[in-house]
Amino acid sequence: MKSVDCIGLYCPEPVFRTRKAIEEARVGEIIEVLADDPAAESDIPVLVKKLGQELVGFEKDDDGILKFTIRVVKEVR
Amino acid sequence: MAKIVYVQTSGTDTPERLYVPFILAMTAKAMGDEAIIYFVVKGVTVVKRGNAEKIKIGQFPTLKEVMDQAVQSGVEMMVCDRSSELLGIDSGEIVEGVKVVGAATLNQLVLEADAALYF
Numbered sequence: 199m200k201s202v203d204c205i206g207l208y209c210p211e212p213v214f215r216t217r218k219a220i221e222e223a224r225v226g227e228i229i230e231v232l233a234d235d236p237a238a239e240s241d242i243p244v245l246v247k248k249l250g251q252e253l254v255g256f257e258k259d260d261d262g263i264l265k266f267t268i269r270v271v272k273e274v275r
Numbered sequence: 276m277a278k279i280v281y282v283q284t285s286g287t288d289t290p291e292r293l294y295v296p297f298i299l300a301m302t303a304k305a306m307g308d309e310a311i312i313y314f315v316v317k318g319v320t321v322v323k324r325g326n327a328e329k330i331k332i333g334q335f336p337t338l339k340e341v342m343d344q345a346v347q348s349g350v351e352m353m354v355c356d357r358s359s360e361l362l363g364i365d366s367g368e369i370v371e372g373v374k375v376v377g378a379a380t381l382n383q384l385v386l387e388a389d390a391a392l393y394f
Contacts, residue, residue, distance in 0.1 A: 209357050209377030236366055237356035237377030244379045 204233040205263070212238045213245050216268070220249055223270040228254070231266040242266050249274050278309040280388040282381075286317030286362075290330045290338070293321055296394050297341045300350040311388075312345075313381055314373070315355040318394075319362055322354050322370045346372055355381065 202219045204212035212233045219229050231242060239258070246253045246268055255267030281296040300310035314322050321327060321338070330338035346352065352373040359366060359375075366375055385391045 208360075210379065213377070213379045235356065235377070236375040237380070240353075240374065240376040241379035244383045248379075248383060 200227065200229045202229060202231045204231060204235070204238065206234065208235050209237040209241060211235075213241050216242055216245055216266075217249070217274070220251060220268070220270055221274050225270055225273060227270045229268045229270065231264075231268065233264045233266075234262055236262065238264055238266075276308055277303075277389040278311070278387065279303050280384050280391045281310065281312045282385075282391060282393045283312055283314050283318035283321060284316040285394055286320035287326050287330060288317070288320075290332055292394050293330065293338055294332070294335060294341060296392070297338075297345040297350070299392070301345050301348045304348045304350060309351075310349075311351045311353060311384060313353045313355070313376075313384065315358050315381065317358075317362065319354055319358045319364055319369075322352065322373045323364050324368050324370050327370070342370070353380065353384075 202215050204215055216231050243253050250272050252269040252271050254269045257265045283296050285292040296312050300312055303310040327339035327342050353376045354373050356375050356377055
């Protein structure tokens with residue numbers, strides 16, 4: 199599984215990096231995104247939906263670490 | 276049901292610009308529409324804890340009272356995370372119930388809304 203580490207990065211960087219990972223992925227691939235920017239909790243799902251991908255998992259731990267699991271269901275160029 | 280986004284860029288240094296979005300948003304809810312207020316740039320000072328209590332103009336109630344009424348009526352409030360930092364406001368100082376969001380969320384809100392008004 200491809201992992202995108204956005205820990206310590208602020209808006210809009212997690213969005214940029216997640217988009218890039220989606221662009222580089224093959225259809226069917228699963229991408230994990232880690233972030234600690236509070237804005238990412240809202241922004242990453244918005245991006246995933248906008249790009250027509252599937253958010254298959256979201257977790258938030260006590261330290262505010264966010265983990266998104268995204269399934270790439272279509273190609274993005 | 277329509278969706279209206281109110282973008283508040285003004286802050287506590289211009290109190291006369293702060294009441295209107297809350298009043299319009301509450302009115303939208305009363306008319307069966309969705310209403311979201313997004314605080315960005317100086318607007319984040321409005322949702323810094325303790326600030327709205329200090330704002331009162333003429334015969335109007337305090338801004339805090341109006342904000343509370345808006346929340347009770349179902350108005351959603353969102354704040355731009357990076358604007359808070361820009362103005363030296365810690366995320367822990369933001370009024371409870373305000374959702375911390377980022378750039379992608381605001382763009383999408385405006386695209387999906389039927390109207391966006393800026394204050």
